[in-house]
Every structure is written in C-alpha cells, then in structure tokens.
Amino acid sequence: MNDWQQIEQDAAEWLTRRDGDSWSDEDAAALDSWLDDPANRVSFLRLESVWQRLDRAAALRSPDFDATAHERRGILKRWLPLAMAASFAGAIGLYTFHDLRTPQAPTAYATAIGEIRNVKLADGSSVDLGTATRLRADVTDDKRVLWLDEGEAFFAVAHDASRPFVIHAGKQQVTVLGTRFSMRREQHELRVSVLEGRVRLGPDGGRNNAVELGAGGVAIATDTSTLVGYRPVSSIEDSLGWRNSTLVFEQSPLEDVVREFNRYNRRKLVIVDDSVKTMHIGGRFAANDVEQFARLLENGFSLKVEYRDNEIRIGRPAL
Numbered sequence: 001m002n003d004w005q006q007i008e009q010d011a012a013e014w015l016t017r018r019d020g021d022s023w024s025d026e027d028a029a030a031l032d033s034w035l036d037d038p039a040n041r042v043s044f045l046r047l048e049s050v051w052q053r054l055d056r057a058a059a060l061r062s063p064d065f066d067a068t069a070h071e072r073r074g075i076l077k078r079w080l081p082l083a084m085a086a087s088f089a090g091a092i093g094l095y096t097f098h099d100l101r102t103p104q105a106p107t108a109y110a111t112a113i114g115e116i117r118n119v120k121l122a123d124g125s126s127v128d129l130g131t132a133t134r135l136r137a138d139v140t141d142d143k144r145v146l147w148l149d150e151g152e153a154f155f156a157v158a159h160d161a162s163r164p165f166v167i168h169a170g171k172q173q174v175t176v177l178g179t180r181f182s183m184r185r186e187q188h189e190l191r192v193s194v195l196e197g198r199v200r201l202g203p204d205g206g207r208n209n210a211v212e213l214g215a216g217g218v219a220i221a222t223d224t225s226t227l228v229g230y231r232p233v234s235s236i237e238d239s240l241g242w243r244n245s246t247l248v249f250e251q252s253p254l255e256d257v258v259r260e261f262n263r264y265n266r267r268k269l270v271i272v273d274d275s276v277k278t279m280h281i282g283g284r285f286a287a288n289d290v291e292q293f294a295r296l297l298e299n300g301f302s303l304k305v306e307y308r309d310n311e312i313r314i315g316r317p318a319l
Contacts, residue, residue, distance in 0.1 A: 010034070011043040045142065045162060106136040106147065114264045114288045116245055124158035125165065128243045130184075131264045131287075152184040154240055157197075172221050173204040181213075182240060190221045193236050201226065245287045251280040258314070265290040266310070273315035276303060 014031055017023065035041045109129060111117045117129045122139045129135060133151025138144075144160070148169040157165045159178025167174045169183060172190045179197025183190065192201050194217045201219050202210025211228055213219055216236065220227045238248040247264075249257055255277040258269040264287040271277055279301070285293050294312045298305040306313040 007040055007043045008047070011040065011047050014044060015047055041162075041164065104138075106138040106145075109133075109135045109137070111151070113266055116243060123160060123163070123165075126156045128154040130154075130242050148183055148185050150185060152182065152242070154180070154182045154243055156180045168204055171204050171223050173202060175200045182236075188223050192219045192221070193217075193231075193239065195233060195236050195240070241284065242287060247285050247287045249281050249283060249285075251282045253277060254279040254281055254314075257281045261285075261287070261290050261293060264288055267291075268311050269294065270311050270313045271315070272313050275316060276314065 014034065017027060018031065035044060109117070109119050109127075111129045111131060111133045113132050115129075115131060119127045119129060119135070119137075121127065121137060121144075123144055125139075125144075127135065127137075130152035133153055134149040135151075135153055136147040136149065138146070142163065144163045144165045146165075146167045148167055155165075155167070155176075157176050157178050157180070161177055165176045165178075167183065169185045169190050170188065174181075174183065174192060176197065176199045179194065179199055181192060181194040181197070181199055183192050185191075192199065192213060194213045194215055196215055198212055198214050199217075200210050200212050201221060209226070211219060211226060213228070216230045216233050218229050218231055218236070235250070238250070241248040242264075245264075247257075247260055249260075255271065258271055262268045267290055269290060290312065291307075294305050294307070294314070297303045297314060302317055304315045304317045306315075
C-alpha cells in the first residue's frame with residue numbers, strides 16, 4: 001500500500017467511526033488533529049463528499065429511507081470501497097457525478113533568462129515567475145498543489161480554507177490559506193519572504209520542525225537547517241522589484257550584486273580582482289541592462305571594465 005492509499009484508508013476509517021454510535025469529544029479532537037495535514041484533509045473531504053452523494057442517492061431511491069446510526073454505519077462500510085474508487089475515478093456504478101474527469105498532469109510553466117511572467121491559476125490566485133524559473137501547478141476543485149522546481153516566484157494566494165495552497169520545493173514544503181509571499185529556490189537552499197498573511201514552512205511530507213512566518217518574516221531553509229528572521233515589509237517590497245525588472249540593493253557587496261545581475265543576463269559580469277568583491281553598492285537598476293551597470297562601475301567608481309563577447313570583466317584600474 002502506497003502513501004496515498006494509506007491516507008485514503010485512514011480517511012475511510014475516520015468517516016466510519018464518525019458515523020458510529022460511540023463518537024466522542026476526544027475522537028473529534030483527534031480527527032481535527034489528523035485533518036491538520038493538507039493531504040489528509042483533501043482525502044477526507046473528497047470521501048465525505050462522495051458519501052453524501054451516495055446518501056442522497058439512496059434516499060431518492062427509497063423515500064422512506066431513515067436508517068438508524070447502526071444501519072448507516074453498516075451501509076457506510078459496504079459503500080466505502082466504492083466511494084474510495086469514486087473519489088479516484090469520478091463515478092460509481094449507475095451514478096454519474098459532476099466531478100467525473102480524467103486525471104491530468106500538472107500544468108508546467110517556465111521562463112527564460114531575464115524573462116518575467118504572470119500566471120493566473122484556476123482558483124483565482126496569481127503567480128509572478130522570475131528569471132529562469134520552472135513551476136508546476138495542479139489546481140482543481142478539491143486541491144491546490146504546486147512544485148517550484150527552480151528559480152523564484154511571488155504568490156498572491158486566494159483564500160480557501162477547504163483547499164490549502166501547498167508548494168513543494170525540493171525537500172521543503174510551504175502551506176498557506178491566503179497570503180502574499182515569495183519563494184526563491186537555488187540548488188539546496190530555499191528562501192521564503194512573507195509580504196502579507198502567514199505561511200508554514202517545513203520538511204516536505206510532514207509538520208515536524210515546521211515554522212510559521214508572518215508579515216516581514218524571512219526564512220532560509222536547507223536540507224539540514226532553517227534560519228528565521230524578520231525584515232521591514234518595505235524592505236521585502238524592495239526585494240520584489242524584480243517583478244518590474246528592477247533590482248534594488250541596499251549597500252550590498254559587489255560580489256552579491258554581480259551574482260544577482262548574472263541571473264537576469266546571458267552576458268555575465270566577472271570580477272577579476274578579489275579586492276573589489278566587498279565594495280558596497282546601493283540603488284535601483286534595470287535587471288536586464290548589465291552594460292549600463294558596468295558603465296556606472298567604470299565611470300562612477302573608476303573600476304577597470306573590459307567588454308568581451310559574453311563577459312564583462314571588472315577589476316581595479318592599473319596604477
């Protein structure tokens with residue numbers, strides 16, 4: 001039995017217990033805790049919806065249908081295997097349901113180097129994709145699951161408590177209900193910055209060691225650790241200037257500035273003198289105009305700049 005089948009089986013057992021005669025407050029609390037996991041909640045709501053349809057269908061076929069709790073539990077046990085099949089395939093026996101459909105692969109989106117793209121999702125959410133970014137989205141009537149495979153994205157998530165918005169990024173997972181935040185994935189590092197609302201960041205597939213971030217919250221997560229801090233919301237807004245093809249630096253080391261410019265341009269900046277790497281740079285710059293930035297270094301900071309076909313080399317001027 002794979003993980004999905006186990007979750008479906010657990011959801012069926014919870015439905016059976018809830019419909020029984022011995023359901024208690026302790027059971028209800030345990031179910032609430034189990035439903036905290038988005039995957040569990042999706043399966044439970046799907047099976048519950050199927051059962052309600054079966055219940056209504058049975059009542060229509062038998063106008064005098066008024067089963068006792070014990071009888072309903074027996075019916076539920078008999079119907080649950082079919083209900084589980086229906087939740088996967090979209091139909092049962094002679095009944096045709098509205099959600100009958102062929103499972104589709106997630107929709108893939110991608111941007112080239114220097115490209116910025118806005119994507120509208122079926123739930124009303126929107127995503128701004130940054131340079132060299134790959135994203136997949138599976139947004140349906142009963143789930144909202146995405147995968148950030150590479151790059152950077154800003155999410156404006158429509159609120160929907162019944163469908164948590166879950167983003168997988170390598171070994172990390174971000175879960176939200178409704179908020180505005182950015183994610184940047186580079187190799188084994190994920191940076192999350194929250195502009196509005198709250199998000200939960202933790203290891204993919206579980207809630208252990210998860211952290212919650214509110215407005216101004218910033219987290220840098222690797223395979224082995226998570227560093228959490230806070231920045232003024234205005235500073236986070238500045239860091240999102242890439243959405244308008246603008247890079248904003250607050251007295252950042254030239255080495256970091258060069259690395260950021262190189263994400264947006266095929267012609268790369270190369271520092272050939274280590275002594276200039278720590279020079280601090282501040283201001284707003286066009287992300288895709290690396291030549292203009294190089295001229296600024298040449299004319300404003302008297303650095304030696306050498307223009308080549310695919311490179312712009314930066315060093316100290318000869319004395």
